[in-house]
Amino acid sequence: MRFTSQTSSDGVTEQFFTLDEIPGVLWTPEAARGTRPLILLGHGGRQHKTAPNILSRARRYAAKGFAVVAIDAPYHGDRPQDEEFGRCAARMRAGMAAGENPGALVAGMHSYLAGQAVADWRAVLTAVQRLDHVGAGPVGYCGMSMGCGLGIPLIAAEPRIRAAVLGLLGVHGLAQDAARVTVPVQFLVQWDDHMVPREQSLALFDALASTEKTLHANPGKHGEVPAFEVDSSLRFFTRHLS
Amino acid sequence: MRFTSQTSSDGVTEQFFTLDEIPGVLWTPEAARGTRPLILLGHGGRQHKTAPNILSRARRYAAKGFAVVAIDAPYHGDRPQDEEFGRCAARMRAGMAAGENPGALVAGMHSYLAGQAVADWRAVLTAVQRLDHVGAGPVGYCGMSMGCGLGIPLIAAEPRIRAAVLGLLGVHGLAQDAARVTVPVQFLVQWDDHMVPREQSLALFDALASTEKTLHANPGKHGEVPAFEVDSSLRFFTRHLS
Numbered sequence: 046m047r048f049t050s051q052t053s054s055d056g057v058t059e060q061f062f063t064l065d066e067i068p069g070v071l072w073t074p075e076a077a078r079g080t081r082p083l084i085l086l087g088h089g090g091r092q093h094k095t096a097p098n099i100l101s102r103a104r105r106y107a108a109k110g111f112a113v114v115a116i117d118a119p120y121h122g123d124r125p126q127d128e129e130f131g132r133c134a135a136r137m138r139a140g141m142a143a144g145e146n147p148g149a150l151v152a153g154m155h156s157y158l159a160g161q162a163v164a165d166w167r168a169v170l171t172a173v174q175r176l177d178h179v180g181a182g183p184v185g186y187c188g189m190s191m192g193c194g195l196g197i198p199l200i201a202a203e204p205r206i207r208a209a210v211l212g213l214l215g216v217h218g219l220a221q222d223a224a225r226v227t228v229p230v231q232f233l234v235q236w237d238d239h240m241v242p243r244e245q246s247l248a249l250f251d252a253l254a255s256t257e258k259t260l261h262a263n264p265g266k267h268g269e270v271p272a273f274e275v276d277s278s279l280r281f282f283t284r285h286l287s
Numbered sequence: 288m289r290f291t292s293q294t295s296s297d298g299v300t301e302q303f304f305t306l307d308e309i310p311g312v313l314w315t316p317e318a319a320r321g322t323r324p325l326i327l328l329g330h331g332g333r334q335h336k337t338a339p340n341i342l343s344r345a346r347r348y349a350a351k352g353f354a355v356v357a358i359d360a361p362y363h364g365d366r367p368q369d370e371e372f373g374r375c376a377a378r379m380r381a382g383m384a385a386g387e388n389p390g391a392l393v394a395g396m397h398s399y400l401a402g403q404a405v406a407d408w409r410a411v412l413t414a415v416q417r418l419d420h421v422g423a424g425p426v427g428y429c430g431m432s433m434g435c436g437l438g439i440p441l442i443a444a445e446p447r448i449r450a451a452v453l454g455l456l457g458v459h460g461l462a463q464d465a466a467r468v469t470v471p472v473q474f475l476v477q478w479d480d481h482m483v484p485r486e487q488s489l490a491l492f493d494a495l496a497s498t499e500k501t502l503h504a505n506p507g508k509h510g511e512v513p514a515f516e517v518d519s520s521l522r523f524f525t526r527h528l529s
Binding site: 260 | 476478492499502503504505506515518522
């Protein structure tokens with residue numbers, strides 16, 4: 046793990062790093078020492094590790110004492126492109142323009158990325174928890190949309206993750222992995238989502254095997270999650286990871 | 288308004304009162320002086336103003352600085368019975384036993400009570416806000432199940448109510464009044480409710496005209512709302528009434 050920059054502002058330290066080929070950012074409370082709970086932040090499709098919603102969420106969580114890490118998903122952000130991925134993305138866009146089932150198209154894309162994304166996250170989790178100011182505390186995962194589509198296979202495979210905030214995605218392609226998710230989940234639905242049909246979202250919530258799971262639905266389109274849901278996720282992680 | 292008893296414990300003062308024929312309880316922070324936000328608590332069917340879930344919620348809100356008032360709904364708690372209501376309740380139970388649509392049966396019962404319940408609440412609200420330690424601050428309403436069924440007509444009619452926590456009820460008989468509710472709403476659904484079909488709950492959430500409304504769904508049956516939802520409602524009222 047190689048740190049490439051470090052800055053601090055408003056009580057939060059931000060460290061850019063690479064682990065093998067994976068570019069990432071770690072946020073911790075300024076001058077943090079010792080073990081603390083860690084939140085993994087998975088970004089959405091065509092976004093990256095410092096997209097505005099990732100940055101603001103990360104700084105909010107870190108200001109409350111958490112360590113927070115975000116990485117670029119495969120073929121996103123600062124990572125090298127891939128011809129096959131480019132064709133896959135073009136097929137998805139063409140299919141959507143042609144009115145094909147968006148759930149199936151998105152699921153195909155996520156499935157193409159999931160194997161690598163899960164391996165990346167597991168390596169990053171191991172490396173980050175070796176740092177003195179993070180340590181092997183409880184771990185949470187937060188990801189919407191593609192961050193949910195890659196997060197569910199990760200949580201199904203990774204026993205270190207003890208709570209998750211997920212949502213903005215339907216059940217297509219995820220039912221089997223969702224049935225292996227047993228940790229507490231806060232699940233977000235946008236009631237007027239133009240990309241994810243409502244019944245597909247509710248079916249993914251249903252498919253999660255967790256005995257403690259809460260669905261939060263708000264009016265608005267795919268990206269219009271209200272700001273108070275960030276506060277709500279913070280309290281959820283505080284309850285389950287502290 | 289006539290106070291019949293007053294006790295204080297754990298920083299909360301509890302005052303039983305009657306206003307005309309309406310028996311009620313007012314909770315305020317101990318030694319409270321001056322105007323504060325007020326929450327009206329509507330109990331469920333066959334419950335009353337000091338049912339355990341009402342008491343614990345009231346004390347929780349009052350400990351955080353709110354004034355809280357609960358009254359017995361018509362023909363509930365300490366209020367006189369009524370032959371017609373008895374027949375109505377018996378018809379409802381018989382209909383349910385015979386497999387009739389429970390949404391329609393429950394709606395019939397609520398509709399029988401709503402006119403009186405709305406008038407009672409409006410009179411109590413006026414009287415309570417005249418007290419020095421309550422005053423004319425912002426007002427919220429919280430009611431589940433029958434408390435929701437009587438609360439929606441109340442909120443539709445009562446411009447002093449500025450935010451509401453509702454739920455555990457379907458749309459039957461409420462669509463018109465729900466379309467007149469425009470204040471922020473937090474709406475609870477029990478995902479495995481044996482008394483309210485899920486799609487009927489979602490339809491009531493849909494029918495609310497509020498631009499800010501959040502649905503919280505949790506696994507479990509009708510009465511099994513998790514304790515963290517009380518905390519969540521407290522933050523909701525704090526956000527909208529403070």
